Amino acid sequence: MTSPEDRPPAWTAPGGSGQERHDEPRPHDEPPAWQAPGQQPTGWGAPQVPPAWAGQQPPPWSGQQPPPPGYGYQPAPQAWAPPVLQPGIIPLRPLSLGEMLDGGVRAIRANPAVMFGLSSVAVAVAVIFSALLTYYVSGFLTTPLNDVFGSTATGLSPAESGQLSGNLSYAFGSVFTQPVTVLVTTILTGLLVVAVSRSVLGRTITVRDVLRSGRVWWVVGFSFLSGAVVVAAIAVLVGIVVLLAVSHHNGAAVVAGLVAFVVIVVGAVWFSTRTLLVTPALMLEGKGFWATVRRAWRLTRGSFWRLFGIWLLVSLLMGVLQQIILTPFSLVASFASSGELVSATSLAITSVGQIIALTATTTYTSAVVALLYIDVRMRREGLDIELGRAATADAAAAVR
Numbered sequence: 001m002t003s004p005e006d007r008p009p010a011w012t013a014p015g016g017s018g019q020e021r022h023d024e025p026r027p028h029d030e031p032p033a034w035q036a037p038g039q040q041p042t043g044w045g046a047p048q049v050p051p052a053w054a055g056q057q058p059p060p061w062s063g064q065q066p067p068p069p070g071y072g073y074q075p076a077p078q079a080w081a082p083p084v085l086q087p088g089i090i091p092l093r094p095l096s097l098g099e100m101l102d103g104g105v106r107a108i109r110a111n112p113a114v115m116f117g118l119s120s121v122a123v124a125v126a127v128i129f130s131a132l133l134t135y136y137v138s139g140f141l142t143t144p145l146n147d148v149f150g151s152t153a154t155g156l157s158p159a160e161s162g163q164l165s166g167n168l169s170y171a172f173g174s175v176f177t178q179p180v181t182v183l184v185t186t187i188l189t190g191l192l193v194v195a196v197s198r199s200v201l202g203r204t205i206t207v208r209d210v211l212r213s214g215r216v217w218w219v220v221g222f223s224f225l226s227g228a229v230v231v232a233a234i235a236v237l238v239g240i241v242v243l244l245a246v247s248h249h250n251g252a253a254v255v256a257g258l259v260a261f262v263v264i265v266v267g268a269v270w271f272s273t274r275t276l277l278v279t280p281a282l283m284l285e286g287k288g289f290w291a292t293v294r295r296a297w298r299l300t301r302g303s304f305w306r307l308f309g310i311w312l313l314v315s316l317l318m319g320v321l322q323q324i325i326l327t328p329f330s331l332v333a334s335f336a337s338s339g340e341l342v343s344a345t346s347l348a349i350t351s352v353g354q355i356i357a358l359t360a361t362t363t364y365t366s367a368v369v370a371l372l373y374i375d376v377r378m379r380r381e382g383l384d385i386e387l388g389r390a391a392t393a394d395a396a397a398a399v400r
């Protein structure tokens with residue numbers, strides 16, 4: 001970043017000292033040595049307009065004719081601003097929304113080997129494992145569910161009971177495999193944050209170097225801790241509602257249920273936003289675990305609504321993108337397997353779509369989270385100055 005001492009001085013005449021001498025007369029036909037901005041030329045036979053009236057209509061009592069349109073007008077000089085340094089995917093200054101969204105795409109393009117290569121491999125492993133587990137769990141539950149829903153007491157036909165048991169077994173299988181996907185995407189998000197931070201300075205990082213980061217296990221640990229906190233809070237609220245219902249306080253149970261629902265939704269949004277920067281902070285800062293968590297919590301103070309708005313927008317965009325990718329695969333899988341959700345054919349086809357969708361959404365979301373962290377630090381701590389010094393050092397080293 002350019003210091004105030006490096007700013008160019010005020011404009012002066014070539015070879016002059018910056019101050020006009022008035023103690024010596026100037027010939028009548030000689031133009032002045034320099035002209036101050038907004039001042040009318042003198043000695044050239046041009047109509048004289050007082051400086052205060054330049055570019056304006058003279059008052060009627062002055063006896064002067066109004067100057068021609070546009071005569072004497074000069075645009076106000078713009079304040080000098082240092083050029084914005086951009087060694088990598090974003091300019092080194094606080095980012096706008098458009099620059100944030102564009103920076104996510106630039107981060108993927110800047111290092112595709114890590115952003116797409118590593119992501120696709122990790123996601124493929126998670127999705128394939130989840131598909132196999134889903135197929136096993138679904139096959140294990142299909143027969144017991146058929147026995148339950150195939151009884152005459154349910155009033156369902158054999159085809160309807162088979163369809164219902166298949167759907168429920170698939171749903172149960174997906175629930176069992178969800179932690180695997182969450183774990184892999186959590187690890188992947190932490191690793192991709194490192195790659196994005198290098199791309200900000202125009203650097204690249206290899207897959208081997210990314211995998212060497214042992215702090216990613218701190219990200220996994222924090223994810224488990226935060227998940228346990230959320231589950232415990234939900235369990236307490238649900239327990240209160242259940243106790244009221246068991247005690248035959250039905251009205252109070254209904255009211256408590258509505259209040260609990262609102263509290264869970266609002267609390268989840270608030271807690272997720274306040275801990276949004278913990279992952280990049282754990283990966284990019286060298287402090288201890290709890291010190292970093294507290295610092296990331298403080299960084300979101302005063303920026304809650306901006307972080308929440310951008311995160312909500314990105315989540316909605318990624319949700320739409322995911323559905324656009326998954327819908328064709330789901331339709332093909334339905335036709336290929338005659339509507340069966342738990343067949344090997346349908347799971348194989350939908351798994352391909354899940355790999356593509358999850359890779360695209362995870363990489364872009366991770367990039368935006370990293371840029372949010374960098375943007376907040378540039379706004380609050382002047383991180384852009386440190387990044388500018390690092391970029392200058394890189395440029396100097398490249399010249400050598």
